[in-house]
Amino acid sequence: MQTAIGVISGTSMDAIDVALVRTDGEQAVRTGPARSYPYHRLLREELLAVIDNPYRAEHLPMPELDDAVADAHSNAVMRFMAENAIAREQVDLVGFHGQTVFHAPQHKLTRQLGDGPRLARRLGIPVVWKFRHADVAAGGEGAPFVPLYHRALAAGLQKPLIILNLGGVANITWLDGEGIVAMDTGPASALLDDFVQKRLGKPFDENGALAASGSVNVAVLMKLLDNPFFDRPPPKSLDRNEFHQGAALVEGLSDADGAATLAAFTVEATLKCLPLLASRPGRLLVTGGGRRNSTFMKLFAARLGIPVEPVEAVGWDGDALEAQCFAYLAVRSRRDLPLSLPTTTGVPQPMPGGEWLDAKGNAIARPEPPPVIEEPAEEPPAQD
Numbered sequence: 359m360q361t362a363i364g365v366i367s368g369t370s371m372d373a374i375d376v377a378l379v380r381t382d383g384e385q386a387v388r389t390g391p392a393r394s395y396p397y398h399r400l401l402r403e404e405l406l407a408v409i410d411n412p413y414r415a416e417h418l419p420m421p422e423l424d425d426a427v428a429d430a431h432s433n434a435v436m437r438f439m440a441e442n443a444i445a446r447e448q449v450d451l452v453g454f455h456g457q458t459v460f461h462a463p464q465h466k467l468t469r470q471l472g473d474g475p476r477l478a479r480r481l482g483i484p485v486v487w488k489f490r491h492a493d494v495a496a497g498g499e500g501a502p503f504v505p506l507y508h509r510a511l512a513a514g515l516q517k518p519l520i521i522l523n524l525g526g527v528a529n530i531t532w533l534d535g536e537g538i539v540a541m542d543t544g545p546a547s548a549l550l551d552d553f554v555q556k557r558l559g560k561p562f563d564e565n566g567a568l569a570a571s572g573s574v575n576v577a578v579l580m581k582l583l584d585n586p587f588f589d590r591p592p593p594k595s596l597d598r599n600e601f602h603q604g605a606a607l608v609e610g611l612s613d614a615d616g617a618a619t620l621a622a623f624t625v626e627a628t629l630k631c632l633p634l635l636a637s638r639p640g641r642l643l644v645t646g647g648g649r650r651n652s653t654f655m656k657l658f659a660a661r662l663g664i665p666v667e668p669v670e671a672v673g674w675d676g677d678a679l680e681a682q683c684f685a686y687l688a689v690r691s692r693r694d695l696p697l698s699l700p701t702t703t704g705v706p707q708p709m710p711g712g713e714w715l716d717a718k719g720n721a722i723a724r725p726e727p728p729p730v731i732e733e734p735a736e737e738p739p740a741q742d
């Protein structure tokens with residue numbers, strides 16, 4: 359068992375999440391404290407501007423932003439450790455995800471801002487980072503990356519079960535016996551957040567109140583759902599801006615009707631994954647910030663006819679789950695265990711990942727696999 363801290367900011371960029379986990383990287387998981395710390399407003403605005411400029415996000419070096427993201431994350435970890443009286447010597451590893459600003463697995467590209475060596479030096483703790491790169495380089499989708507952690511947490515729960523993460527992008531983990539399938543399903547909060555920010559200057563639709571006050575424009579909803587992504591078999595993943603044309607489609611709607619239509623889009627896009635699964639779930643557990651949007655939750659319950667509950671119903675912390683996951687994956691990485699599977703990201707074979715840094719930020723090489731020693735072929739018997 360090792361003690362690890364995970365730190366991540368998701369695609370919604372609402373905060374930096376930090377969590378402590380004690381785990382063997384397999385089935386044993388003991389969760390500890392968790393906290394969230396908001397980005398400085400100016401840094402968040404700069405990161406959002408990068409996402410709005412795909413060429414910059416994909417191609418241009420951004421050393422100042424790499425440093426700023428690393429500093430913001432290391433400050434969050436140091437504050438977390440101070441607030442919870444956690445000494446540096448008590449932590450074996452930090453799992454540092456970084457801030458995703460571009461994700462195009464079809465081009466074998468994924469980009470997370472944040473300088474790992476800088477973070478390791480500032481913390482003085484060994485770090486695992488670049489979790490997604492090996493998967494994408496091998497032809498995987500590079501996302502979702504939480505399913506193996508979901509499987510460990512859900513070992514004792516009745517199946518079939520879906521765990522739905524409503525962050526900026528929505529993704530699911532489907533579990534049934536030994537079966538596990540994962541995929542991004544479409545937008546979650548990103549489109550609605552951006553819409554409310556533009557229209558009302560608010561960061562999100564609190565509790566789904568604006569969406570609940572409006573009416574869904576069915577014609578616009580059908581146009582939003584007319585996208586070949588929804589018919590692709592899993593695994594599959596999305597960039598945060600994949601459905602940004604949705605912003606143009608709701609331009610002519612009122613604030614309330616636009617929010618209602620985008621909320622319905624999140625729900626209907628997610629439900630389109632059900633025919634792609636081997637069995638229908640008996641329960642939907644919801645994590646991510648979207649679980650607090652009562653409009654989302656009521657729509658899912660009405661459309662599915664099964665229990666739809668926040669993950670707190672089974673004792674998990676929906677605010678901490680992704681940070682916990684990257685603490686868990688850091689331990690898996692250092693044990694050279696797979697972080698992704700063919701059924702979770704489409705990678706050709708179970709794929710270890712992550713790059714390792716010591717407490718001074720120096721790269722640690724992975725051990726070479728033992729050589730394969732082939733037995734010499736037996737000589738055929740001599741012919742008389």
